Amino acid sequence: MSIESAARAAVARPEPRAGLSLRRLLDRSLGLISFVLLVAALEAGLWLFGVPDYVLPRPSQIFLALVRGFAPPILSPSQYYVNIGTTLIEAVASFVLGSAFGTLAGALIVEFRSVRRLALPYIVGLQSVPKVALAPLFVVWFGFGIESKILLGVLLTFFPLLINTAAGFSAVERDRLELMTSLKAKAWTTFWMVKFPSALPFIFAGLEMAAVYSILGAVVGEFVGGNSGLGVLILNRNAAMDIAGSLAALVILAVMGIALQRAVAFARQRVLFWAPSNDALDTRDPE
């Protein structure tokens, strides 16, 4: 360490805030910096080795494909906007419906022994079927429109919610229930005041999974048979050997997935302010 830098360090020490905030800035921009480096390396590498576009296009070409796709004004019947709209509607609809049914079913199964006896064998059976294998049948039964995709998405999101909700209701602290029993609370009162809030952390874990599955359901459904959506766009671009266009659609799907997940995380933070976060992938600053 030079005398000069030692002196600078000594001067800097009385104001740890400046150093800290610089480090924090670095820490926060780490993701962005590494992304930029990665993209630059890819661009240079693919160009240097002369990899053909129809095998793996350069990032700049994917970017250009995105620009071309989004260029037409919003209300024009551009491929992009229609396809994005279709997939988004399918994903959100299956997320909402599948989560609602899954939560309801999970609660009913734990709360009522007769429902459990009646439904559990079917649920276990259905759960062991790979749900995407049903996609071709759904297209036959419900057509090429969004209905078949929404139903596939509902089937995919239903189970994580059912399983997590059931686990949440089973894990309610016994003392909390005994407290309500000592007050001779009605079953319904105990449900709303104690059981449901206690199960919410589990339910949100299920919602986070459902956010991913809902998009998966939409795209797989579109692959199998559809006339609109990002899955259809990917198939079309592939057929035209336009790999850059295909990857551009993938980028949009990724952004859509992240947006849905962030929406769930935001809701979780609002609703579960009282529960410690158990998100191992949480990169926010511990405050």
Place this chain on the structure above:
Amino acid sequence: MIAAPKPTRVDAQPPGAPAIQVQGLVKTYRSQREGTVRALEEIDFTVADGEFICIVGPSGCGKSTLLKILAGIVPHSVGTVLVRGKAPRDADNRLGLVFQAPVLLPWRTVLQNTLLPAQVLGLDRAASQARAHELLRMVGLEQFAASYPSELSGGMQQRCSITRALLHDPSILLMDEPFGALDAMTRDTMNLELQRIWRESGKTIFLITHSIPEAVFLADRVLVMSPRPGRIIEEIRIDLPRPRDLDTMSEPVFAEAVRHIRRLFGIGAQDRPHVD
């Protein structure tokens, strides 16, 4: 003070009737591992209205089971159990219950936790609010009414669980080692506080403890239980004047009662004060 904001009492009963009557009570649990477990054996006792009863006994002797039977949480197997002349599960028996852990709902503020019984029982909102604030003031939590349980210390949380148990002004308070998790100083303070609440409110208190001095300090009568299957092996009336304070603990009567109970458990008088 505690009876000031008016008519929230939901369970008035004819004067003179015993608060709790237990006759020939037997409780067996069916468990997966051990088959049937006999937890309580031929329990008989009566608690007069307004009496302060403490239960001591070794770990696992069935103290919590007995309390849960009285609270209507767990059914008993054989015998008669009457709480205010009715079955423990009767909808009229809405007792105050305090556990060793505070068992507060983390999504509710201190005030909302205190108001839980009012919501469950459908009591008048305004009157309950006033009473909740009064109770929180009494235990020194009025500044924390809007705080969440995670923001409080263990002792403060336990005080909140006591305000919750008192909110609907139950005539009987059941407490299962309520101060077991607190440090010695907080515990002394809480004991004095509880005695004051009891004297001012005229409630019947049924308190489980593993501290023999605590039992002797608080109780009119100490019921001593045997190891499992739990039976009541002795009832000891504590004839110390009220209100008792920390000086009471140095009186000969106090020391004699503590020594007597320790001997029942086969502990030498020089031994540690705790049974388990």
